[in-house]
Amino acid sequence: MELPERIGDYTVERELGAGGMGTVYLARSRGGRTVAVKVASPELAADPHFRARFRAEVDAARRVGGFHTAQVVDADPDAAAPWLATAYIAGPTLSGLLAAQGPMDEARLRLLGAALAEALQAIHSCGLIHRDLKPGNIIMADDGPRVLDFGIARALESTRLTSTGAAFGTPGFLAPEQAQGLEVGAAADVFALGAVLVAAAGGDAFGEGTPVMLMYRAVHEPPDLSAVPEGLRPVVAACLAKDPAQRPTPKGLLDLFAPDTAVQEPTPDAAGYTPTMPAPPAVSAAPTQTARRAAAATAAPAAVPAGKRRVRLAATVAGSLVVLGGAGYGVYASAAANSDGSFPKARYELTTPDTMAAGAYERDEEHPLSPDPEPDNTGQRDSTHLSATYAGTGKAPGFKKVTVYGSFGRYKNPEEHRDGLIRAMTVTGSENVSEPPTTISVPGSDVEFRCTTVDQQTVCAWGDDNTTVAIAFTPTGALELAAKETSKIRDDMRTPITPQP
Incomplete structure (x- = not known):
């Protein structure tokens, strides 16, 4: 040009x-x-x-x-x-600097964290939220880091929401609420700051893979902090809390990254470990969901009933999707909440059989783990998630690969979960959505399917009384054809729940 x-x-x-x-x-x-x-x-x-x-x-x-x-x-x-x-700020981006010089040590990470916290404080004080903080938007100038592109992301986000129903940002740095298309506040920038520090330490908070995989892990999995120096892990973990309310403020982060220049009162939270900085005041003594998931990951897998294969997303499962199950990421609901009569009784559970659609697809990759429960919130109860990938056997009508992601439980509005999966598939950072999701009725099926094409996949999803599944078909195909295949897969995945005596 x-x-x-x-x-x-x-x-x-x-x-x-x-x-x-x-x-x-x-x-x-x-x-x-x-x-x-x-x-x-x-x-x-x-x-x-x-x-x-x-x-x-x-x-x-x-x-x-x-x-x-x-x-x-x-x-x-x-x-x-x-x-x-x-x-104009001369200097390399943070991503370029890391590529050239390698990871930062603890002292440099502290300086970077304090500088970014100060930048966010200035941005937030003007009523702005950055929404796309990442190493590529940080210039490492001679006098310290400079944050670029604030004030622009929201304009882009407004357009993206209008045209595709998707959120705006960069997977791997998107906060859970952003990945879910929920309301975004200043805490989303703090989450991104935590992910930036992990990257600057030489790691990836949510691993590598497709954008959808990164978003899934941001919503459902604890971050990988193994690359972060031990003394900085508590504050980075606090930045990456699933619940926005549990993340520290930029001002609080300044106190944590630069404790020698801050006047601080002793906090009982600091007694749980011996870091090189105080414990984040925004993290309560009760275990966060991140901590619970980290503990669950080290526990022995629960027994899986014979004949049932319940799987959840692991780092090597490609193309899995993000569930938009509501805004709640706090502690699990009590037994009294679980008995809420406004949630319909679950009649089906999901399984991942060896073959589906009359042998058209064979499971070629799975990671059998203990069931992956989600916290109860205003829209769901007793929800469990699973995922698996299948390969076409030649009987499939042109689809060589199928990735299945689903959940089953009790939902007030399962169609909202279905539409959430479709929205999540359009947040790739460089998405190319061919058309808005289309509602398709398949003869013989009692549910409607929502289908769309994004990048190199055609995606269909359903939400019935208590199961929600999205299926990515590769390569792309006609929406009507993908909906028919989804209907067959639905019949094979859903199994009636045997009433307990």
Whole structure:
């Protein structure tokens, strides 16, 4: 693409890069100041929702100061291609620095954490939420880290929600509430900060794999903190708490990362371990879900009834999906809550048979673990999750691989879970959704299926009285064909629950 000569009053010198918003250029003001100018793509420029949100976010972003951000200096939301100019910060991105120099030690991680906490404090004080903090959005300048692209993500998110029903962000750094399409607050940025520190230590908080796998683990699995120095693990674990209310604030993080400059009162929470910093005040003495899951992972697997194969997602299972089961990630509900009569009785459970759809698919990979229970919340009770992958046997109509992810329990609205699975499949960071999900009725089936195509997969999902499943078919195929195959698989996976005497 030909380089534009000018953008507003700025003379363009060269292209710096391109991304989800559009193209970024290095430019110079009439007085000789260098700036980074981000120009919206033609698709975004044509979207009135983006323009309206962009204008509001730019107004707020202009107010952000602090030592650790790239200040917004100019913008034109009404231009043919809306643009935003920020002070140009020379230096590599954090991701580039890590690739060149390797992981950071504890001292450097503390400095990075404090700088990012200070940046988030400045951003949040202006009523903004970054929503896409990651190593690629952090410039390692000579005078310390600088956070880029605040004030932009929400405009992009507004457009993405309008067009596809998906959230915006980068899997691996997305907070559980973001991955689920729930309301996002400042705590989501703290979660991302925790994931950034894990990456800076040389690890991956939620492993590697497809974007959907990363989001699943962010919602359901404890983070992998093995690369993080032991003295920093308590605070990083607090940042990565599933429940937003249990994450520390940026101000609290400053006290934790830079304790020598903070005035702090002794806290009883610090008595549980001997770290090099105080325990995060936002973490209660009661075990968090992250701690419970970590403990469960080291416990002996529970016995699995003969003939039943209940599996959940493990690190090597590809293409699994995220369940949107509600906003609750606190302690498990009491027995009294479990007896809530507003939740219908469960009549079926899910299994993963050796073959499905009259032998069209054979299970070729599984990780049998103990059942994976989810915490009760306002929308679900007694929910258990499973996943498995199947290979086409040649009898399948063009599908070479099938990935199944599902849950069974008691749900007030199982169709919400179904639609959540579809939404989760469209959050890939670079998604290409061919069309909105389509509702398809299959002759002989008593449920409706919702199907769509995203990237290289066709996805169908169902939600009946107490089972919810999404199935990714590879390669893509006609939605109607995928819905018919999903109906056959549903018949094979659902097993009536034998009433207890």
